[in-house]
Structures are given as C-alpha cells and as structure tokens.
Amino acid sequence: MKNVAIAGVGQTKFGEHWDQSIRQLAGEAVKHAVADANLESARVQALYVGNMSAGLLAEQEHVAALVADAVGLAPIPSTRCEAACASGATALRQAYLAVASGAYDVVAALGVEKMTDLRTQDVNAALMAAGDHEWESSIGLTFAGIYALMARAHMHRFGTTREQLAMVSVINHEHAVGNPYAQFPFTTTIQDVLSSPLVADPLHVLDCSPITDGAACAVIVSERIARQLPTPVWLLASEQASDTVALHDRASLVEMAATKAVGSAVFEKTHLKHDAIDLLEVHDCFSINEIFALEDLGFCQKGGGGMFVEAGEVRRTGTIPTNTMGGLKAIGHPVGATGIRQVVDITKQLRGTSHNQLKNPHYGLALNVGGSGATAVATLLGLDQL
Amino acid sequence: MKNVAIAGVGQTKFGEHWDQSIRQLAGEAVKHAVADANLESARVQALYVGNMSAGLLAEQEHVAALVADAVGLAPIPSTRCEAACASGATALRQAYLAVASGAYDVVAALGVEKMTDLRTQDVNAALMAAGDHEWESSIGLTFAGIYALMARAHMHRFGTTREQLAMVSVINHEHAVGNPYAQFPFTTTIQDVLSSPLVADPLHVLDCSPITDGAACAVIVSERIARQLPTPVWLLASEQASDTVALHDRASLVEMAATKAVGSAVFEKTHLKHDAIDLLEVHDCFSINEIFALEDLGFCQKGGGGMFVEAGEVRRTGTIPTNTMGGLKAIGHPVGATGIRQVVDITKQLRGTSHNQLKNPHYGLALNVGGSGATAVATLLGLDQL
Numbered sequence: 001m002k003n004v005a006i007a008g009v010g011q012t013k014f015g016e017h018w019d020q021s022i023r024q025l026a027g028e029a030v031k032h033a034v035a036d037a038n039l040e041s042a043r044v045q046a047l048y049v050g051n052m053s054a055g056l057l058a059e060q061e062h063v064a065a066l067v068a069d070a071v072g073l074a075p076i077p078s079t080r081c082e083a084a085c086a087s088g089a090t091a092l093r094q095a096y097l098a099v100a101s102g103a104y105d106v107v108a109a110l111g112v113e114k115m116t117d118l119r120t121q122d123v124n125a126a127l128m129a130a131g132d133h134e135w136e137s138s139i140g141l142t143f144a145g146i147y148a149l150m151a152r153a154h155m156h157r158f159g160t161t162r163e164q165l166a167m168v169s170v171i172n173h174e175h176a177v178g179n180p181y182a183q184f185p186f187t188t189t190i191q192d193v194l195s196s197p198l199v200a201d202p203l204h205v206l207d208c209s210p211i212t213d214g215a216a217c218a219v220i221v222s223e224r225i226a227r228q229l230p231t232p233v234w235l236l237a238s239e240q241a242s243d244t245v246a247l248h249d250r251a252s253l254v255e256m257a258a259t260k261a262v263g264s265a266v267f268e269k270t271h272l273k274h275d276a277i278d279l280l281e282v283h284d285c286f287s288i289n290e291i292f293a294l295e296d297l298g299f300c301q302k303g304g305g306g307m308f309v310e311a312g313e314v315r316r317t318g319t320i321p322t323n324t325m326g327g328l329k330a331i332g333h334p335v336g337a338t339g340i341r342q343v344v345d346i347t348k349q350l351r352g353t354s355h356n357q358l359k360n361p362h363y364g365l366a367l368n369v370g371g372s373g374a375t376a377v378a379t380l381l382g383l384d385q386l
Numbered sequence: 387m388k389n390v391a392i393a394g395v396g397q398t399k400f401g402e403h404w405d406q407s408i409r410q411l412a413g414e415a416v417k418h419a420v421a422d423a424n425l426e427s428a429r430v431q432a433l434y435v436g437n438m439s440a441g442l443l444a445e446q447e448h449v450a451a452l453v454a455d456a457v458g459l460a461p462i463p464s465t466r467c468e469a470a471c472a473s474g475a476t477a478l479r480q481a482y483l484a485v486a487s488g489a490y491d492v493v494a495a496l497g498v499e500k501m502t503d504l505r506t507q508d509v510n511a512a513l514m515a516a517g518d519h520e521w522e523s524s525i526g527l528t529f530a531g532i533y534a535l536m537a538r539a540h541m542h543r544f545g546t547t548r549e550q551l552a553m554v555s556v557i558n559h560e561h562a563v564g565n566p567y568a569q570f571p572f573t574t575t576i577q578d579v580l581s582s583p584l585v586a587d588p589l590h591v592l593d594c595s596p597i598t599d600g601a602a603c604a605v606i607v608s609e610r611i612a613r614q615l616p617t618p619v620w621l622l623a624s625e626q627a628s629d630t631v632a633l634h635d636r637a638s639l640v641e642m643a644a645t646k647a648v649g650s651a652v653f654e655k656t657h658l659k660h661d662a663i664d665l666l667e668v669h670d671c672f673s674i675n676e677i678f679a680l681e682d683l684g685f686c687q688k689g690g691g692g693m694f695v696e697a698g699e700v701r702r703t704g705t706i707p708t709n710t711m712g713g714l715k716a717i718g719h720p721v722g723a724t725g726i727r728q729v730v731d732i733t734k735q736l737r738g739t740s741h742n743q744l745k746n747p748h749y750g751l752a753l754n755v756g757g758s759g760a761t762a763v764a765t766l767l768g769l770d771q772l
Contacts, residue, residue, distance in 0.1 A: 001488045021520065046626075055441040059523060061515040062470040065760035068628040069635070075647050077626035078761070079476045080468040084448040090465045094480055101487030102387045129447040134407065137445060240432075240463035242454040249455070261461050374451035375464070 008037025088339025176326025212332030394423025474725025550692030562712025598718030
C-alpha cells in the first residue's frame with residue numbers, strides 16, 4: 001500500500017440550515033477543502049460521500065452523483081458510503097484505499113447530512129433505521145433507549161454515576177466555546193444536564209447529541225502530491241470493524257467489541273503506544289458513548305471511564321485532550337458528516353491552525369461509531385510517517 | 387495496483403421472496419459465492435454491500451453490518467455502497483480497489499435488494515429517489531417517464547421504431563429460458579410487448595424491468611490466491627463515471643455521457659478492441675437503455691442501436707451476445723444486486739459453466755447504470771491478464 005496524506009479540509013457551520021439543501025452544504029464543504037489543499041478542483045479524481053439516510057430524510061438517494069455534479073466535479077467517479085453514523089469515516093476509508101491502491105493521486109471524502117427538514121419524530125425514525133429493524137425499531141426502541149440500556153448497565157456494573165455522564169457533556173460544551181462551526185458553542189453545567197428533560201432513563205436531553213445539518217470534506221492525496229505541501233498530515237491507519245446490529249446479540253452491554261477491535265488494530269499495526277496520541281476525537285452521540293470509547297480504545301481501564309472524565313483527563317488541559325472542539329454534543333451531529341468532521345478538527349490541530357489550538361500535538365486518533373456499535377472506524381493521523 | 391481476480395460467485399433466485407428478508411437473501415448469496423471460491427468463509431477479510439434503498443424499502447439502513455453479522459463474517463469491515471441502480475457495481479469496484487491496494491487478499495462484494503414488501507407505488511417512489519428530488523421526483527416524474535422521454539427523443543432523432551424497442555425485451559426473454567435464477571424465464575413476442583399496458587408513452591409494461599427481490603455475490607481475491615484456482619477470472623478493469631442526476635441538465639437526451647466515458651476508459655486502458663469482447667451484460671432497466679448501452683459503449687454507431695438489435699446482433703448467436711441469461715428484463719432487477727449479478731453471469735460464461743453457455747468466450751464486459759445515467763460503471767473480466 002502506498003502512503004496517503006490529507007492535503008485539505010473544510011466544513012460548513014453545523015446547525016439548522018433551513019435555507020440550504022444537500023447540494024449547497026456539500027458544495028461549501030468541498031470548496032473549502034479544495035481551496036485549503038491549494039489545488040484546483042479539476043485535480044480531484046474521485047469522490048466518496050458519507051451519508052446515512054438522505055433517502056429517508058430528503059427522499060434523495062444517489063447523493064454521490066448529485067453532489068459530484070453540484071460541486072462541478074462530474075464526470076469523476078462518485079460513490080456514497082453508508083454505515084449509519086460511521087458513514088463519514090467509511091467514505092474517508094474508501095478514499096484512503098483508493099489512493100493507497102495507486103488508482104488515484106487526489107480523492108475527496110465528503111460527509112453530508114440534511115436532517116432538520118423533518119419533524120423530530122420522523123428524524124428519530126430515520127435514525128432508528130441504523131438499528132435492527134426486525135428486532136429493535138419494529139418494537140419501538142429508539143437510539144436514546146438503546147444507549148440508555150447500555151448506560152444503565154455500565155452504572156450498575158461499575159458504579160458510574162449520573163454526574164460523571166453529565167460531565168461528558170459539560171466538558172464537550174466547554175471545548176466548543178470559540179468554535180465558529182459549532183451548533184451550540186456555549187457552556188453548560190452538571191445541574192443543567194440533570195435538570196434537562198429525561199429522554200430515556202438515565203439519559204437526559206443534554207446527554208444527547210442534537211439533530212444537525214452540515215457537511216465536512218477532506219482531500220486525500222498520494223505521497224507525491226503530499227510532498228509539495230507545507231504541512232502534510234499523514235493518514236497513518238484506517239481500521240474498520242463490524243459487530244451485531246442488535247444489542248441483544250452482543251456478549252456484553254458494557255463494551256463495544258468493534259471499537260476494541262479497531263483500537264487494537266491501530267496500535268498493533270503502527271506500533272505506537274497510547275501515550276504517543278496527543279488528542280482524540282470520539283463519538284459522543286450520547287454521553288455514555290464517550291466513556292465506552294475511552295475504555296474500549298484503552299485510554300483508561302474498563303469501568304474507569306466515568307472517573308477518568310470526572311478527573312478532567314479529557315479536558316484540553318488533561319492527559320488525553322478529547323473532542324477538543326466540542327464533540328458531537330456541542331458541535332452537532334449531521335450523522336454522515338461527523339466522521340469527516342472529526343478528521344477536519346484533528347488535521348487543524350496537527351497543523352497548529354485550530355481555533356482551540358493544543359500545544360504541538362503530533363498524533364491524533366478519531367473514532368467514528370455506527371448505530372450502537374455495529375460499525376466502528378478508527379483513523380490515525382500524524383505529522384510524520386511511521 | 388495489484389492484479390485482482392474473481393474466485394467465486396453465487397446468487398439467489400431472483401423473484402418475489404415474501405418469506406425471506408435481506409439477511410436471508412444476502413446469506414444465501416454469500417454462502418454460494420464462498421463455497422464456489424472453495425474458501426472457508428473465515429478467509430473473507432472485508433465485505434462491500436451494494437444496496438440502493440433499504441432505508442425506504444425496508445426501514446433498514448446500516449445493512450452492511452447487518453449482513454456481515456447475518457452471514458457470520460463479523461467483525462470484518464463491512465461497508466454499504468450506493469449509487470442507485472449501479473450500487474452493485476460500485477460495491478464490486480470498492481472490493482477491487484481494496485484488494486488492488488494490497489490491504490486485503492479476499493474481499494466479498496455483495497448486492498442485495500428486497501423490494502416486494504411494499505405497494506408498487508411506494509416502490510416506484512423509492513426508486514425515484516435515484517432521480518433529482520428538487521427537479522424531477524418532486525414534480526411527479528417517474529423513471530418510466532424519464533426513460534420514455536429519452537426513448538421518444540431517440541425515435542424522433544434516429545427513426546428507432548417501437549418494434550425495435552420491443553425486440554430488446556423479446557431477445558432478453560429468449561435468453562432467460564433455461565436460467566434457473568430468472569424471475570421470468572419464458573419467451574414473449576413483439577405483439578405481447580406492444581399490447582401490454584402502456585406505462586409512459588412509448589414504453590409499455592414489457593419494456594420495463596420488474597420489481598424483484600434478490601442477492602448476488604462475488605468473491606474478489608489477490609493474484610496470490612487466484613493462482614491457486616483452476617479457472618481464475620481476472621478483473622481487468624473497473625471504470626466509473628458520473629453525470630448530472632437531472633435529465634434536463636444534460637447536453638443530449640440521446641446518449642449517456644457517463645456510459646461513453648467508462649466505455650472509452652476501459653478500451654483505452656486495456657488496449658483491447660471491441661471485437662475482442664465476446665459477451666456483454668448491459669443495463670436494460672427499460673428497453674431503450676440497452677440501445678443506449680450498445681451505442682454509447684461503441685458496439686454499434688450512434689442511432690443504429692435499434693437496427694442492431696432488430697438484426698439479432700445481440701442474440702447469443704449474434705456478433706456480440708448481450709445479456710445472455712435474460713438481462714434485467716427477464717432475470718429481474720433487485721436494484722442493488724444487479725451490478726453483481728451481471729458479473730456472476732459473465733464469470734460463469736468465461737469459466738464455461740453457464741446454464742446458457744457460449745462457445746469459448748474469453749472477455750466479457752458489464753455495464754451497470756444508476757438512475758437515468760448519472761452513474762455508470764463498466765467492469766471488464768477476462769481469462770488472462772493483459
């Protein structure tokens with residue numbers, strides 16, 4: 001496999017874009033990423049589009065061709081990749097493999113989702129299509145309900161507290177302050193979280209990532225192109241794993257096997273140790289899932305995630321700065337775009353151009369999760385090749 | 387890029403499978419393909435799933451993880467690829483690129499669609515999501531309507547006759563006789579086609595491919611594995627292109643630019659001439675589209691497709707046997723599965739194991755089209771490397 005780097009990144013503001021369609025959101029993100037790469041858009045040879053559910057959310061399938069045309073990239077190959085909320089990272093991964101194969105030198109990976117045009121209950125029904133229709137959605141389970149089951153199991157088994165869960169949201173909101181792309185760039189408190197409406201016990205509204213419109217794009221290039229860049233960010237590993245879609249089929253309610261698999265694979269293949277990682281982007285679709293991520297990627301011990309967060313280890317000032325721009329909770333979660341947005345934020349941090357810049361980070365790891373963990377994708381970025 | 391071959395193929399019967407879900411259809415196709423490759427399923431390292439619209443048709447997104455689990459392949463990476471009716475070929479293409487990159491030695495490409503659980507009007511609405519929602523579906527256009535516009539333009543411009551269009555269906559049905567996987571393995575006549583109900587003038591019911599459930603799978607392997615096979619079928623080229631989704635944005639109503647692009651790319655890259663190709667699989671979703679395919683791939687001149695078909699050149703006994711097992715019209719068109727099914731049928735022909743075997747074919751070309759031509763994928767298979 002050939003070496004691969006990220007040459008440019010861009011995104012729209014995440015939020016409610018009632019005046020913009022998929023075309024326009026996608027167009028803006030691609031434009032910014034291509035300009036950031038300092039390439040002519042005519043250099044882009046293929047496009048991968050992460051999108052979970054434009055069919056249910058916008059009566060529009062075939063979004064990859066639609067977007068290629070809208071951004072002026074047709075007739076290049078354009079393919080939609082879908083793995084629920086991990087769609088973005090799977091699109092990035094296909095772009096990575098396409099460049100690593102030698103087929104292309106410049107490929108764009110886009111994530112886009114337009115979610116706010118429907119009523120909330122219809123959006124929830126569309127999102128629940130990421131669960132198992134035969135066993136979960138058809139009996140009325142929601143994703144808040146699924147994650148509530150896992151949160152309750154984690155609290156029961158390890159003594160994780162309601163306040164520790166709330167702390168995940170509090171810290172993510174703290175990190176979003178100053179992020180011009182965030183849907184909710186303001187602080188909140190443990191008391192705010194606990195007094196927000198209950199969605200599915202023990203999860204409250206402020207444990208849940210919001211419904212969001214948005215797009216993010218990364219331009220992936222071969223080593224030949226990357227060598228001409230001032231600060232190439234190397235795409236050092238992209239690992240993906242699957243698990244059962246239905247929660248009841250899993251051996252455990254308190255860990256995600258797919259996350260463990262991709263985390264182990266990244267560290268084994270790159271021979272890096274955990275303490276080499278300077279920042280994390282994890283999939284805090286619900287507060288409990290940040291705790292799962294920290295544990296299952298091995299940044300703290302199993303069951304210790306709540307205390308780890310409570311101790312502030314995930315703060316920008318902590319031992320492993322996590323979701324340094326606000327995470328899904330505060331930046332927003334346009335489902336197909338999130339996996340790319342994570343990579344956009346790590347890229348900016350590694351280049352030293354983040355709005356909330358860490359001091360000299362060298363390696364960053366992103367974890368994008370689909371459904372309740374049936375898909376996990378880990379992406380490792382770094383300032384030099386291994 | 388590394389050399390890539392097809393090691394095994396399999397499919398379900400195409401038809402109305404009211405007693406089988408996506409899981410079961412997918413499971414059967416994967417099982418047959420893995421057995422055909424003479425590999426243990428544990429050897430499969432990644433899965434790509436072509437599926438157009440399980441969200442709208444079955445309230446199920448995240449089908450790639452669902453299928454990986456259902457067929458016992460979890461925790462391998464499993465990614466859905468979508469490009470409307472070309473979803474199958476895009477999944478095959480990602481499998482090809484993943485093996486060509488060196489990341490994997492054995493990857494399965496599956497296509498699956500479950501369409502018969504809804505009312506016909508709801509299926510048509512779901513299929514129309516492959517059109518442009520803002521410009522086409524929202525004003526009531528259907529795919530039969532879109533192809534009718536193109537057929538009418540072709541008739542007007544080149545004198546193509548209603549009988550020539552009907553002949554496409556007649557020959558495809560002729561080829562389906564003896565195909566145990568076909569939904570409609572019986573003959574029809576020009577008179578049958580012309581007297582079948584009018585759907586969208588000039589297209590009648592028997593110009594249209596049916597609504598179908600089904601799955602098809604191909605196991606893609608590296609050269610190292612292929613060399614151990616009795617008859618490896620080499621995946622010599624996989625080219626993809628995009629065009630505008632909306633018909634009104636095109637420069638011409640009588641040709642498909644994406645098909646022309648992928649056809650040219652295959653012949654340029656492989657240095658093969660048209661007369662080297664022994665059989666074609668083309669995307670006869672509507673009769674007119676087989677005529678577009680023959681012209682735009684260059685097997686006859688522009689405007690001459692109707693006469694080419696009328697002269698019987700596409701018969702199994704003709705100069706370029708096309709859709710030798712019945713095409714989308716007679717085998718059926720489970721939209722996400724068709725692109726893989728085409729490759730299944732070419733693979734069997736090249737191996738000499740088809741139910742309707744040609745005499746010693748060496749190279750076969752498949753064309754899978756999404757929507758009204760916004761995506762085209764051409765796949766070239768052959769018995770030796772170029």
